[in-house]
Structure formats: C-alpha cells, structure tokens
Amino acid sequence: MGMTKLSVTVEDHLVAEVRERAGDRGISSFVNEAVRHELQLARLGELLGDLENELGPPDEDMVAEALASLDRLDKQRSARPKPRTVRR
Secondary structure, three states, rough: OOOOOOOOOOOOHHHHHHHHHHHHHHHHHHHHHHHHHHHHHHHHHHHHHHHHHHOOOOHHHHHHHHHHHHHHHHHHHHHHOOOOOOOO
16 A cells, blocks of 8 residues: 655644654554544445435434443443553
8 A cells, every 4th residue: 555745734732642642653653543534434424424315314212222322332441441551
C-alpha cells in the first residue's frame, strides 16, 4: 500500500496528547488510524441514511433498546482495568 506525505495543522492543545498516545508507533501511524476511523464513521452514517430513506426511521423502542445495550457495553468496558502505557 502506497503512502503520501501530507502537511497538516493541529490545534496546539492536542499535540501533546497525540504525541503521548502515538508513542512508539509514531504520529503518522496514529493520524493514519484516526483518518481511517473517521472515514469509517462517515461511511456508516451514509449507510444509515440510505437505510432510513429505504426503510423509514427506526422504531423508538428499537432505538431505546440499542442505546441501553450500548450503555451496558460502555459500563462493562469502563469496569475493565486500563492497559498500562510503557514509557521509554
């Protein structure tokens, strides 16, 4: 897979956290993953819009059930111990 070098501008307050979270994998890899994630979210939003156009809006009970499931998953995830970051 080819790569293209880009120049981007990032808000000052984000830079330190990006550097810390990127760690050994590097900022380029971190940004690449963030862009990939954002594009996946955009495609998912488009798919949901297409489904709503084709099938109509989701039933309110289904939405409530889905939100409750997400809430349960979020609580389970936060209850897990967080992985430690190795600093060098």
